[in-house]
Amino acid sequence: MTRETAVPLHEMISGAKEEILTEWIKNQLSDKSRSKGVPEASLRNSSSEFIRLFEEAITKGNVDDIEKPEWEEMRHMLAELSATRASQGSTPSDTAKFIFSLKEPLFARLTPEKGQGNTEASAAVWQLSLLLDKLGLYTAETFQRTREAIIRRQQKEMLEMSTPVIKVWDGVVAVPLIGTLDSARTQIVMETLLQKIVDTGSRIAILDITGVPTVDTQTAQHLMKTVSATRLMGAECIISGIRPQIAQTIVHLGIDINDIVTKATMADAIKEALARGGWSFERHLESV
């Protein structure tokens, strides 16, 4: 069926290219819901470019698989179109509608007179409809992919932002961990922490896990790796911010953390770190 209808299809389009284009642009411009961000000139340009590539691709005989090389230029153009339109403030459905709106002028030419060649015409309509749907959906997918790339980039930025290493005293650094401690996160924490230990010549590092929602075996393993690496640098590690429910969960899981110094709060950890450094404090009540 594909091969049979392919020839008349592309001939039909080549023959009436200008008419189809004019009608298509006219329809788009008269559409009230059309996004105002897209200038008329660029709409005309992309419309004629689309028809040109569309004709080219179906002339090569492929009317159903847009993943094939003959559609490559078209895919490229649509990807660009969807990116520009997104930056002009169009939604993905606006961009898809741009393609779907070609159906009207195109189909009008496929069903010329009532009662004549109905089966053949409806087969061609069906085929074209599927094809335009695929192209329209392709623009939506591209839009989504662009979005996802942005999200991934932001996630990465957030990951790096959310692991500050703070110098709390001479020779004492602290890292407040917030969120899930997965492998990527541990890697970043470890790198920044070890670097800060070198830079400040610290002897004690405090890892605060108040903001870590769960400590499962993987998180525990990651914490232990960080502790071992810190030790190799000649510094000691204190883990603080262990909430009661986390403590009980760790015990139930059966994780052995006996050789790690832990404290309930960051304040306790700082006190311990200072005591180890030989610092002692006095409170002068008369000055309060």
Added chain:
Amino acid sequence: MDREKLIVTPLMLGFQELKTEDDLIEMRSAVKRHAADMGFSALNQTKIMTAASELGRNVIEHGHGGSVQIEHIRELDRDGIRLTFTDDGPGIADARLALSDGYTSKKGMGLGLSGSKRLMDEFELISPPGTTVMVTKWM
């Protein structure tokens, strides 16, 4: 134990595919949310969430991905949350060995299965083919 039983059809709370580490994070917060909505204590919420995290990671790392089903189950005098993890992976050949503390087939701590068994009230493992782990925590 002789209990008078009334089993009501479980209430489906959620279903999620588990393929990537991101699915795991999403699943964990969904489980915690449902447990909190049902009225579990903060301690039990953490226990359920941690067990879910262990079992979910098993699905991803050993079962090559699968899914989890979260249900609210009701009996005559008690309510509970049930998590069912399913994958079509190679399965567990020796369940007793896999459930013993410290046994690991990879580089983990070997506490995932046995630990989550201790964190929950009921634990059921069916394998092979694939692996299905069903855990329940009663309120």
